[in-house]
Amino acid sequence: MSEKKKTGLDLTRSSTLIQAYQVMSWERNEIPADKDLEAIQAKIDQSPEDAALYMEKGLCLAGLGYYREAGECYSKAIVLDPFNWEFYRHRAHRFLSCGLFADGAADFTIASRLNPEDWNVWYHLGLSYFLLGMYEKAHWAYTRCEALNKTNDDLAAVTDWHYMTLMRLGRKEEAEKLLEAITPDMEIDDSVSGAYYNRLLLYKGLLSPDQLFNVDPAEGADLEVVTQGFGLANYYLNNGDEEKYRELLDRVIETAANSRWYSAFACLAARVDRRKANA
Numbered sequence: 001m002s003e004k005k006k007t008g009l010d011l012t013r014s015s016t017l018i019q020a021y022q023v024m025s026w027e028r029n030e031i032p033a034d035k036d037l038e039a040i041q042a043k044i045d046q047s048p049e050d051a052a053l054y055m056e057k058g059l060c061l062a063g064l065g066y067y068r069e070a071g072e073c074y075s076k077a078i079v080l081d082p083f084n085w086e087f088y089r090h091r092a093h094r095f096l097s098c099g100l101f102a103d104g105a106a107d108f109t110i111a112s113r114l115n116p117e118d119w120n121v122w123y124h125l126g127l128s129y130f131l132l133g134m135y136e137k138a139h140w141a142y143t144r145c146e147a148l149n150k151t152n153d154d155l156a157a158v159t160d161w162h163y164m165t166l167m168r169l170g171r172k173e174e175a176e177k178l179l180e181a182i183t184p185d186m187e188i189d190d191s192v193s194g195a196y197y198n199r200l201l202l203y204k205g206l207l208s209p210d211q212l213f214n215v216d217p218a219e220g221a222d223l224e225v226v227t228q229g230f231g232l233a234n235y236y237l238n239n240g241d242e243e244k245y246r247e248l249l250d251r252v253i254e255t256a257a258n259s260r261w262y263s264a265f266a267c268l269a270a271r272v273d274r275r276k277a278n279a
Contacts (some may be wrong), residue, residue: 089124118148123161125141126162229266233270
């Protein structure tokens with residue numbers, strides 16, 4: 001049988017077919033010299049089948065902002081140790097950073113099977129479903145995540161996203177029931193969870209929009225604009241103010257694009273919402 005018949009493709013048109021079916025660029029980013037990265041690579045050269053070293057390299061690359069290359073390192077780690085749930089969890093994070101939400105959900109799902117007791121996995125699986133617009137699945141993942149809460153920081157983070165999920169499902173009573181666990185005197189240690197906590201106080205009516213979003217751009221509060229801006233955008237969406245909702249989405253996206261926060265969860269969600277609003 002000829003090669004053409006076996007494949008069903010006309011190999012004389014191979015260059016055209018490659019162009020037509022190319023799904024990604026194979027060109028690598030030029031990564032600047034970094035002493036930590038070079039030290040890790042030296043260890044890999046000595047022990048090329050040590051999966052943990054590829055994980056270490058992936059974390060270093062992610063810290064430098066090279067998310068795709070970091071994901072490739074986690075893939076190499078998975079080849080060497082395919083039942084290590086942490087490799088899937090970290091690769092899933094990088095998939096989300098790159099806008100590959102379905103790929104992220106797939107890896108978080110695998111991680112949840114390998115370690116069903118990890119709060120972080122369920123939290124980000126819920127986020128993956130939220131970004132995909134699969135709100136029933138997000139509700140399921142966040143419910144599982146809530147059963148694993150250990151701190152007020154955990155509670156604030158998952159309640160915020162779960163609240164938004166239920167509101168988008170039109171289940172307002174269930175969403176408001178979640179807010180009963182949020183009190184004005186809660187101690188929150190993490191700054192990101194603190195942002196979620198303040199958004200929850202807004203949803204409860206204990207903070208006004210001006211109190212939540214009192215940001216001076218000159219102070220370099222880019223992350224606050226992104227995180228609190230998306231929360232406030234959802235507040236206006238829930239209260240029927242489409243104009244302010246869209247304005248805040250635009251501000252979140254513009255602020256993130258001009259800072260290091262373009263892959264922040266709030267920006268990822270704002271970009272998804274803006275596309276839907278434009279559809």
